[in-house]
Amino acid sequence: MLSGYLPAVVFVALGGLIGVVFAGLNFAFGPTRDVPHKSDPYECGLPSDVQQGFRFGISFYLIAMLFILFDIEVIFLYPVAIQLKAFGVFALVEIIVFITLLMAAFVYVWRRGALEWR
DSSP, rough: GGGGGGGHHHHHHHHHHHHHHHHHHHHHHSSOOOOOGGSEEEEEOOOEOOOOOOOOOOOHHHHHHHHHHHHHHTHHHHHHHHHHEEEEEHHHHHHHHHHHHHHHHHHHHHHHHTSSOO
């Protein structure tokens, strides 16, 4: 019964062993000189000049939340799309209703100007 898991266990153990070996080789033979500018903050190809009191605008958070919301809703479509033949016509109708509501919400957010970067 558990012998079916043996290849997976060997694969995970071998992957872990290779990771430990490469990390040890890097530690043993890798460069050790410390360069001061390596510890400077760096983001998006530009040095960060953001101070501690810097605040992002609400539009940044709104767009991020909308992206996550619509992304998760689209992810829910994947299992139904895989098993659509098994679920039948009922699932197809439900998915059409779901996509219609999703598009209505998207158009509402778009018309309200929530996707405009200000």
